Amino acid sequence: xxxxxxxxxxxxxxxxxxxxxxxxxxxxxxxxxxxxxxxxxxxxxxxxxxxxxxxxxxxxxxxxxxxxxxxxxxxxxxxxxxxxxxxxxxxxxxxxxxxxxxxxxxxxxxxxxxxxxxxxxxxxxxxxxxxxxxxxxxxxxxxxxxxxxxxxxxxxxxxxxxxxxxxxxxxxxxxxxxxxxxxxxxxxxxxxxxxxxxxxxxxxxxxxxxxxxxxxxxxxxxxxxxxxxxxxxxxxxxxxxxxxxxxxxxxxxxxxxxxxxxxxxxxxxxxxxxxxxxxxxxxxxxxxxxxxxxxxxxxxxxxxxxxxxxxxxxxxxxxxxxxxxxxxxxxxxxxxxxxxxxxxxxxxxxxxxxxxxxxxxxxxxxxx
Numbered sequence: 001x002x003x004x005x006x007x008x009x010x011x012x013x014x015x016x017x018x019x020x021x022x023x024x025x026x027x028x029x030x031x032x033x034x035x036x037x038x039x040x041x042x043x044x045x046x047x048x049x050x051x052x053x054x055x056x057x058x059x060x061x062x063x064x065x066x067x068x069x070x071x072x073x074x075x076x077x078x079x080x081x082x083x084x085x086x087x088x089x090x091x092x093x094x095x096x097x098x099x100x101x102x103x104x105x106x107x108x109x110x111x112x113x114x115x116x117x118x119x120x121x122x123x124x125x126x127x128x129x130x131x132x133x134x135x136x137x138x139x140x141x142x143x144x145x146x147x148x149x150x151x152x153x154x155x156x157x158x159x160x161x162x163x164x165x166x167x168x169x170x171x172x173x174x175x176x177x178x179x180x181x182x183x184x185x186x187x188x189x190x191x192x193x194x195x196x197x198x199x200x201x202x203x204x205x206x207x208x209x210x211x212x213x214x215x216x217x218x219x220x221x222x223x224x225x226x227x228x229x230x231x232x233x234x235x236x237x238x239x240x241x242x243x244x245x246x247x248x249x250x251x252x253x254x255x256x257x258x259x260x261x262x263x264x265x266x267x268x269x270x271x272x273x274x275x276x277x278x279x280x281x282x283x284x285x286x287x288x289x290x291x292x293x294x295x296x297x298x299x300x301x302x303x304x305x306x307x308x309x310x311x312x313x314x315x316x317x318x319x320x321x322x323x324x325x326x327x328x329x330x331x332x333x334x335x336x337x338x339x340x341x342x343x344x345x346x347x348x349x350x351x352x353x354x355x356x357x358x359x360x361x362x363x364x365x366x367x368x
Contacts, residue, residue, distance in 0.1 A: 007223065013141060013159035013237070016230065018223060022166045023057040026100075026125070029162045030060035033123055035098035038064040039088065041111045043071045046103045049172035050129045054102060064100070065091055069110070073261060073269075076110050076145045078154065084114050095119045098161075104130035104177075105137030105269060109152070112143030116158035123161045129169040131181025132270055135188065135225040138163050140233040140243075149258035150325050157238055167222060170213035178209055179305065180270030183249075186302065187277060188225040191245045194343035196224055201297070205305025245345035247328070247337040249277030252360065255322040259314055274306040278366065279359035284338040286355060288346045298342070303366045314364070316357055323356065 006019035017025040030038070038061060042051055047068055055061060067087055069075045088097070101111030101124060108126045115124035128138035144155025170178065182205050189197040203217065211218060229246065236242040253269075253276025260267040281298045284290035328335045333350040340346055351359075 013233075014139075014161065014163055016139065016163045016165060016226060018165045018226065019219075020166070020168060022164050023054060023127075025162070025164060026054075026058045026127075027060045029125060029164075030058075030098065033098055033161060035096055035123065037091070037093050037097040038100065039091070039093065039097065040064050040066050040100045040102055041084070041107055041114075042066060042068050042102050043075070043107065044068065045071060045172070046107070046129050050102055050127075050169055053168075054127065061100070069107070071106075073106060073146065073257075073266065075106055078145055078147075081110065081114055081117070081145055084110075085118055088114075088118055093118065093122070095122060097122050099124040100127060101125070101138075102127045102129060104128065104133045108133055108138040109142075109144050109155075112141070112158055112160065113145055113155055116143050116156040121158065126160045126163045128163070128165060130173060131170055131178055131222070132184055132268075133181075134165045134167070134170070134222050135181055136184040136229060136246075137269075138165075139226055139229050141237065146258075149261045150322065151254040151258055153325070153327075159237075165222070165226060167213055167219055170218075175209060177268065178213075179205060180268040182208060182305065183270035183274040183277070183302075185221050185225050187246075187248050187273065188228050190277070190298065190339055190342050191248050191337075191345040192228045192343060193224070194341075196221075197342040201301060204301065241347065244337050244347040248339065248345065249273045249280045251323065251326055251328060251334060251336055252276040252279040252319075252356065254326070255319045256314065258322045259319055271306060274302050275363055278302055278363040279356075280336065280338055282359040282362045283336055283349070283351055283355060284340070284346075286358075287336075287349050287351065288338045288340045290339055290341060294341055299363075299366060307367070314360075316360060319360065320353060320356070 006021045008017055099111055099115045101107045115122050126138035128134045141157050141159035143158050144152035147153040189200045232243050253273040256275050257267050257272035278299045281295045285295040333352050336349045336351050338346050338349050
């Protein structure tokens with residue numbers, strides 16, 4: 001059995017500490033930064049389930065001040081950012097302060113945005129506590145808040161001083177959140193490595209959910225996703241070309257997610273991306289020569305793992321309206337990141353509204 005207990009992935013901007021002993025690295029990071037004040041950003045769940053272990057494991061955070069935000073995507077707003085900036089100000093935060101983001105993708109996105117904007121940039125460290133955060137969201141220096149139902153409309157490229165991935169935090173996750181995080185690992189497999197996709201196919205989503213997060217397979221998958229994203233970020237930090245491959249499934253997925261924010265049960269990010277990847281697989285078959293057999297294999301795997309999603313009830317006009325505000329609009333068409341076969345991504349593929357609606361209809365047909 002491979003020893004994955006402690007690994008360091010070094011990239012040009014942000015070291016990533018991975019494994020069961022990774023929390024001990026925080027004291028070293030703090031000693032190097034020598035901040036005058038330390039703040040820890042949490043929500044109710046991470047405050048209850050993750051903060052106590054973090055405090056027990058570290059010595060340098062004893063005097064840290066805790067800032068709690070509301071749970072969920074609604075926290076990613078300019079209003080919440082303004083409140084936290086004010087809290088930092090009245091608490092004495094200065095240019096040399098450190099913000100530690102303890103939570104999932106919402107906290108790492110919002111916390112990084114706050115750090116980038118406060119005093120024109122203070123240091124921050126991401127400690128992702130969700131599978132979504134560990135496999136993707138906490139890595140790469142993208143920070144953002146939403147504008148209403150429009151995802152990630154305002155943000156910065158601003159790199160963390162470190163990312164600390166402790167797989168043990170995944171024990172605290174509800175089943176739905178674990179399933180959501182698997183979507184990003186599926187995405188990674190489809191755009192990066194045919195061998196990883198082959199491994200995923202042998203392990204359906206529901207089987208993965210039955211395994212302990214401490215299993216070698218889980219740690220291999222998380223490490224593979226984190227390592228791959230780092231390689232991409234090193235080569236194209238500001239998403240001028242290569243980094244666009246990471247948008248596979250996200251253009252329509254973000255529209256699903258934004259649309260659902262007005263419902264009583266908004267989708268998790270990974271759930272929306274799962275449906276977005278089905279649409280992207282359809283468009284890849286139409287536009288970039290993905291074979292019919294590969295498309296059906298991909299869509300069946302995702303549908304079987306996310307078969308509870310009510311996407312057939314989504315109205316297309318508001319979905320298209322959301323997409324028309326997407327950052328990847330080029331004239332009257334959207335530029336998509338697709339694949340020509342598993343492991344071979346293709347960027348900047350223009351798709352018109354008719355093709356996008358066909359993809360949404362195809363996706364919806366799988367759930368009826």
